[in-house]
Amino acid sequence: MKNFIRPNILLSTELTIILIILIVGALIIIATRFRLVTQTKKYVIERLGAYHQTWGVGIHFLIPFVDRIAAVVTLKEQVRDFEPQPVITKDNVTMQIDTVVFFQITDPKLYAYGVDNPISAIENLSATTLRNIIGDLDLDETLTSRDLINTKMRSILDEATDAWGIKVNRVEVKNIVPPKDIRESMEKQMRAERERRQTILLAEGDKRAAILRAEGESEAIILRAEAQKQQAIREAEGEAESIRKLKEAEALGIKLIKDAKADAAVLQIKAFESLNKLADGQATKIVVPTDFRNIASTLLASAEVMKDVNKVDK
Numbered sequence: 001m002k003n004f005i006r007p008n009i010l011l012s013t014e015l016t017i018i019l020i021i022l023i024v025g026a027l028i029i030i031a032t033r034f035r036l037v038t039q040t041k042k043y044v045i046e047r048l049g050a051y052h053q054t055w056g057v058g059i060h061f062l063i064p065f066v067d068r069i070a071a072v073v074t075l076k077e078q079v080r081d082f083e084p085q086p087v088i089t090k091d092n093v094t095m096q097i098d099t100v101v102f103f104q105i106t107d108p109k110l111y112a113y114g115v116d117n118p119i120s121a122i123e124n125l126s127a128t129t130l131r132n133i134i135g136d137l138d139l140d141e142t143l144t145s146r147d148l149i150n151t152k153m154r155s156i157l158d159e160a161t162d163a164w165g166i167k168v169n170r171v172e173v174k175n176i177v178p179p180k181d182i183r184e185s186m187e188k189q190m191r192a193e194r195e196r197r198q199t200i201l202l203a204e205g206d207k208r209a210a211i212l213r214a215e216g217e218s219e220a221i222i223l224r225a226e227a228q229k230q231q232a233i234r235e236a237e238g239e240a241e242s243i244r245k246l247k248e249a250e251a252l253g254i255k256l257i258k259d260a261k262a263d264a265a266v267l268q269i270k271a272f273e274s275l276n277k278l279a280d281g282q283a284t285k286i287v288v289p290t291d292f293r294n295i296a297s298t299l300l301a302s303a304e305v306m307k308d309v310n311k312v313d314k
Contacts, residue, residue, distance in 0.1 A: 133152050
């Protein structure tokens with residue numbers, strides 16, 4: 001009896017251990033089937049090999065052996081810098097152009113199932129689009145039409161990638177590298193253009209300086225002439241004022257004498273004073289006429305005084 005009970009106990013113990021292992025394993029599997037989806041991501045879920053749904057933000061559970069994650073898609077704007085592509089311009093110049101594409105995934109389902117390797121598809125599509133656009137432009141237009149190239153490429157890529165759940169926001173031409181001989185020719189042309197502009201600027205500077213000097217000299221001459229004119233006017237006005245004041249003083253003196261009713265004696269004294277000034281202390285002989293009304297006598301006396309002066313000088 002004891003021998004029969006012992007195997008049953010052993011069997012029960014083994015079954016309990018197996019059951020515990022199965023339960024722990026199931027709990028581990030269940031715990032690992034939970035997924036936390038963050039703000040900037042989307043999960044594409046397949047059930048039994050077919051698309052089931054797209055998970056957004058939150059905690060989700062994958063049914064073991066039934067569901068699987070087909071793709072994890074980021075909703076952030078992405079940037080891809082593609083390798084330089086050889087392109088040929090309209091005038092048969094081969095150059096290297098590399099582009100930068102800014103895009104964003106808008107439909108995770110189309111992104112997961114629309115095309116195999118979407119990034120490679122965008123790179124190849126951008127290369128062919130770039131070749132088509134540059135093929136319609138010559139070298140000079142290619143070098144000066146980056147905005148045109150960017151706009152056309154963005155429009156074409158955005159339209160083509162709609163079926164893949166991708167929106168192309170911007171396309172930028174990063175570098176345009178012409179052949180070496182073209183670059184050397186362009187550098188020579190740019191150097192010649194800079195030298196030409198420098199020569200023009202120097203000539204215009206000299207011309208402007210000469211004009212300013214001439215204008216300065218002209219203004220200086222005009223100002224000097226105006227100053228001389230004003231000086232002459234003021235001198236003339238001063239002289240006229242002086243003469244006017246002198247005449248007014250003489251007139252006032254005559255008026256005062258007249259008002260004082262001077263007699264003949266006073267007039268003779270004034271005549272003597274005038275003769276004294278006339279002699280000025282240089283004559284040795286002064287002839288004084290007795291009758292001052294006799295102008296002829298006065299003139300003869302004056303002539304006699306002048307003869308004496310001349311003799312003294314000799």
